[in-house]
Each structure stands twice: as structure tokens, then as C-alpha cells.
Amino acid sequence: MFSVCVRSHVMIAHSFRGELFGPAQKLHGATYVVDVEFRRSELGPEGVVVDIGRASKALEALLSELNFKNLDDETAFAGKNTTTEYLSAVVFERMRARIASGELGSGSDRLESLKVTLHESHVAWAAFEGRIAENG
Amino acid sequence: MFSVCVRSHVMIAHSFRGELFGPAQKLHGATYVVDVEFRRSELGPEGVVVDIGRASKALEALLSELNFKNLDDETAFAGKNTTTEYLSAVVFERMRARIASGELGSGSDRLESLKVTLHESHVAWAAFEGRIAENG
Amino acid sequence: MFSVCVRSHVMIAHSFRGELFGPAQKLHGATYVVDVEFRRSELGPEGVVVDIGRASKALEALLSELNFKNLDDETAFAGKNTTTEYLSAVVFERMRARIASGELGSGSDRLESLKVTLHESHVAWAAFEGRIAENG
Amino acid sequence: MFSVCVRSHVMIAHSFRGELFGPAQKLHGATYVVDVEFRRSELGPEGVVVDIGRASKALEALLSELNFKNLDDETAFAGKNTTTEYLSAVVFERMRARIASGELGSGSDRLESLKVTLHESHVAWAAFEGRIAENG
Amino acid sequence: MFSVCVRSHVMIAHSFRGELFGPAQKLHGATYVVDVEFRRSELGPEGVVVDIGRASKALEALLSELNFKNLDDETAFAGKNTTTEYLSAVVFERMRARIASGELGSGSDRLESLKVTLHESHVAWAAFEGRIAENG
């Protein structure tokens, strides 16, 4: 299995509901360093898993929808705790949709799975990985 | 699959038996930077894989059993080479026992697998990963 | 010159005023990975720059004043942009005050300077360094 | 599953063919920080996945075949784009051959799979992972 | 003293002349992860050392002059070994010129010094630091 991973970051505000979260129930924020790993069994004719330029642009576009926002105000997340693991799945789904739309270019329909990791500090991170349905 | 990972560290002394180990047969030591990754297919109602506060405390408690010790003197490791890979499995088993005891709180019975990575330097690390039996 | 550095982190929300900041004028947040470096020309009798246990506790206590807060609501920062560089100086001043109070224990009056670095992402960080007045 | 990983690096020149690559169609170069992860279900009698000394030497020997070269001039890569993902598979195959030759010593016939990761910068990396045929 | 640092990277080919360089006398290449640290004694009215957006853009523009090139073909470096330390000074001089041109915007005339670090691998890096003449 081949994989290619690109890294970017996003800075957001949010708060959590539930005693579990202690002081994180108050409005605070995070930098998430975001890694998106694209996986495929065979390389395309150019020798790549995906066009890394298009993949990076797609990640920037995707993250710009979240960047510099208070996630508590986003209707997309109403009633949800925007935990690091939850946001990992959000980035996964949005990248999957961009792949399905053809935004990542020729050969991206051969991508099989994705892993999205969000690093919230030097001592904690979360991830979501799954198959891309059409190739599942 | 969702995952959450927490990082801590431990500083121990030990020696190895076997020509394979060359100069590491002498008493020396290591800092292990320890990553424990908790995995689960679905998030709980709060949107988390595990209560990261409890997970971190469990890891600190677990590592305090090893920290600042000469592992050559520990009866738990009698007759064993406490290699980085062996210790990864020790941390795995001890964390699994803490999960089984309920120490990680509500929902931790839904955890499915763990991966423990011990970084012994900037150029070498080892890991053990496996399922948590009850969910296997 | 000897130095010892300890690392921790803090997660906050805030917004900036000024066209310079573009989209960061909106409420957002950050994880700051915080390094505090303590410097001294000669080691004390135990062979240390400072009691690293006390230094780490002081850093945790200091950061807990900021952690999980919306800095826009803090009177201490009224009228200020809480930029990464500004917050570096805030941590510097608050650590200097804790040193002056004796909180870091015996020998900490021999500390000469501090450098505080706040990492806001994998691609940007800021720092403030300066002398501790009494030893200036 | 146990794993052990060793890290080294290699510095090469190359160019790519295909519009996809934009300015990277010109002769340029890269440092690849190379991680090779060796995996095995059970530890050997010494408590190791593989003799890490021999594994490191094998990696150095393998990388010295590529180091300080213009890959465009290597007959082994004629007609190929030596992308990061392609080179990950090259390192995988060459390490697999070294394992098969017995170069990694006693017990290395029990290795089951390998993962090779090449980091091309702080924001991009690629990997190839697969089973070692004899144990597949 | 305040500082702000931004990170980017560049991928080049080159060769060295001199027995000192051993196999690096052959055409090879490198990824340089480039950190540029901007320093200033007092913050400007917005609370920043420099407009980090403009600083990042200037760094990207500067590095694009070198990126994906064979430095052996650049007339700017004729007769020079483009070592990591030499290139650190090149980036320093070119960033200083961009600052002098006003490209970094209001307040950048208050910058006092720069430190440029080029990381060539996980085990080696080089740097050049110096004052900006007008503020020297």
C-alpha cells in the first residue's frame, strides 16, 4: 500500500458541553496541525498516489472554511462537541467529498482510503481513518 | 476508525543479556517518550474516544511504576530483556488492565484496540499494538 | 552560560484588532506550546540551574491562569492585541515575578535571564528574552 | 503486533517528467529522512523484533547506493519518475532483498511486514508498506 | 528582545568542489527547511514584531528564486560552494534587501536583526545571524 501525506494547520475557537471537559467547557481555542494521508494500492502512470499540488490546495481550501472561526457559531456543528476526534472525521468527510467531486484531478478516483490526524499539542492528537466508499 | 493519542515519558536504567546487544549488555539507561493511542469505531455521546483526562492520569500512574527505576531489579521483569519492544507490550498490557478495571471511566469499555509506541531516541522507536480482548 | 528549558502548553481563544490581522480579527484560538529557558552562569551546589520540579510547577501554575480562557475577556489584556509575541512577554514577566517571590526555591535568585518561546503552529513561533533585573 | 523503526537519511538530485510536476520538472533535489519499520507478531528469544544494529547497518548500506547521486543517471530508474512514493517502494524492495539474504541475522526470517516512510520536508511525506512474501 | 520566526522549505540540486566533501562532490540535492527569525526590541502599535503575513510572503518569494533549481547553474553562485551555511547567509542577505525595500510593510524598518537557519536533515543544520545595518 502506498501513501502520501500533506500537513497544514488551522486556528479555531470553541467550547465543550459536558462535565467530562472540566475547564474546557469555557470558550477557548486550539491550533490543529492537520495531516491528511492519501492511500492507494498502485501508483498512477506518473508515479504518484495523488497530485500533491492539488491535494495541498484542496486541504487549504477545506481548512479555510474552519480557520479563524468560533466553531460554536457554525451551524454545521450545532449540537455537537467539536472535539479533536470529531473534527478529524469532519476533515475526512470534507476531503472525501472534494475527491468525489474530481477536485484532486486525474487518478484520484483510484484513492482507496484516507487518514486524517489533528495534533492539538505536543502531547495529544486524534485521528479518523476510513475507506473512500467508491473503492471500499 | 477513531483514535486519540497521549504522550508522556519515563526514565529508567537497565542492562541486556546476549551478545546481540554489544555494549548495551552493560548497565545503562534510556528516556522513553511514550505514546498511547486508544482506538474505537464510534465516538461516545460527548464526542470523544475516551476521557483524555482520565487516560492521561492512567498513563502517568502506569509510568510512575517504572519511572526512576533500575529495571534489572524489578521482579516483574526477572529473566527478561527489557527491550524497547518488550516494554511497549508491558505498557500495552498494563493499560489494558487499567481499562478493564474501569479506571478510564464511562465508555472506555467501547475501546477496541491500543497502540503503544516507545521512542528511545530521535532515530529509533518500537511499538506494540493489539486488540482489547473483550472487544476483539 | 548554562540553561535549562521546560515545555508545556496552553489553549486559548482571542481576536485581534487591526486590518493587519485580516481574518484573525475574528474570534479564533490557538494552542501555544510554551518553552521557558532559565539561564545562569554557574551551577548551584547540586549541579542544577534551577530546581526543574519547581520550575515546571511554576510554569503549570502560570499557564493555568490563561488556559481555557477567552483572552478578550481578561482585564489584564484590555486594549491589547494578545499576539504570540505579546504573550511571550506576558509569560516572561509572570515567571520573573514568581522567581522574585522565591517560588522556584533555593538558588533561583542566581538566575540571570529567561527566554520564553510560544509555538503557535509547526510553521510559526515567537519569543521574548530578557535579563532578570536583580541580576542585570 | 510488534514493530521496531530506525531512521536515517539520503540526499539526492533528480527531475520529473509530466506537466503534473510543474517546476519540479527541472533538475532539483531532496533530503529524504527515511524510516524503516520492521514488524513481527512475536518477539525472538532475546526480546527483539530484529537485531537493531544489523538493521541500521543494512539501512545505511542500502541508502549509500542512492546517497549523493543524480537519480536521473541511474539505470535502475530509467523511464521512471523517482517520486517520494516510488522511492519508498524501492527502499522497501531493497530491504526485503537484504532480509531474504540473511543480512539481518538470526530471527529475521520471522519478520512479517515492513513500512518505509520518506519525509521530503516538514509538510510532506510518502510511504510504502507491504508483507514480506515468505511470511505472507 | 522580541522575535518572530516563520518556517518554509526549498528543494535544490548542487555539487561541491573540494576533497573535504567526499561523495558530496557529485551532483546531489537537498531539502532545506528554512526558519527566518525577525528580532526587535519593542513591539509596534499592533503588538507585533513584523506583519507575519508579509514576512511569510517575502520568504516564499525569496525561496521561489532557488526552489527546484540546480544551484550549479546559477550565475549568482558561480565559483561558490553552496553549502548550508553559505545558503543561510544568502537567505539572510536577500531577506535584508526585501526588508530594506519596504516589502515587509509598516514598522519593518524597526527590525534589528535576523537569524536564518537551514535544516538539511534531522541531524544537521546551519545558520547565519546578523544585524540589519540601518539599525546596527
Next chain:
Amino acid sequence: MFSVCVRSHVMIAHSFRGELFGPAQKLHGATYVVDVEFRRSELGPEGVVVDIGRASKALEALLSELNFKNLDDETAFAGKNTTTEYLSAVVFERMRARIASGELGSGSDRLESLKVTLHESHVAWAAFEGRIAENG
């Protein structure tokens, strides 16, 4: 000012004397990731601060004197706490002696200062920096 830095590591056992050290009074150990930074105002004719090959070999030789040892048994450290900051100065002095002996080759008499950093974990490190007397 130019600088070049090389990284290696060493794994030792030791214990500390003094209540200050709490549980670290017991025999334990550490991995130190060791950075040695060589500094010089002007580059030599080849465009380097120091022959990085010789510098790396000197660092390996120096660290092999400490590696896989129980520092409590070393007469060189009798009556000393081998703290991270103390060991930083030890590495500094031993590297300075190797430079003075000519071991780093032509031009190394132009080196002006050194900074030695020992990373003991992902959250703590210590350093010693100073001038090389002959160039002081």
C-alpha cells in the same frame, strides 16, 4: 555569525544525590539527544564553518566514552551530580579539547564558540555555551 550543528545521542544510567531530586535519587537512566553547534564569524575557503564529517566523527568518539555506561561508576564524575546541565558542560569541554588537538582539521582553529544542548525528553533540555579560549 555562522553556525553549524550536528545531532547524535547517548544512553546512560546514573543517580543523583540531594533531596531536590526526589525519586531521581534512585538509579535510573536517560537518553540524551545531543546537539553540538559550532560557531565562526567567517566561512573558510571551502564555504564551511567546520568539516562536518570530522565534527560528526569527533562527536561520536566523544559520546562513545559515555554511551552505555553507569555514570555513577566513572571516576571522572566522582562527587558530582551528572545532571543534564552538568553533562552539557562536560560535552562542551571534551569537544573543545578535541578541537584544540586539531582533530577537526584545517580551519577548526577559527572556531569561536560552541553550544551544546542535551535533550532529556520531549519536555526538558539543558545547554552549555561558551567561547573557545584561544579565540575568546
